[in-house]
Amino acid sequence: MKIIINGDVVELSNEVRTIQDLLTHFNLQDKGAIVELNRVILEKSAHAEANLSDGDKIEIVHFVGGG
Secondary structure, three states, X not given: OEEXXXXXXEEOOOOOOEHHXXXXXXXXXXXXXXXXXXXXXXXXXXXXXXXXXXOOEEEEEOOOOOO
């Protein structure tokens, strides 16, 4: 499946089916990421149920600490 993440086309394996799977795939599951799926911001509680489809547009923002 091909989706667009932060403006880049990314091809994913069939094991990545949900937003939660996607965050785990990129090791972002514990990073406090904010996810937008097709211009809709998702609550964290919806990540496991939000299914991905070919051509979806996803924006992921996560915060990085530092000083």
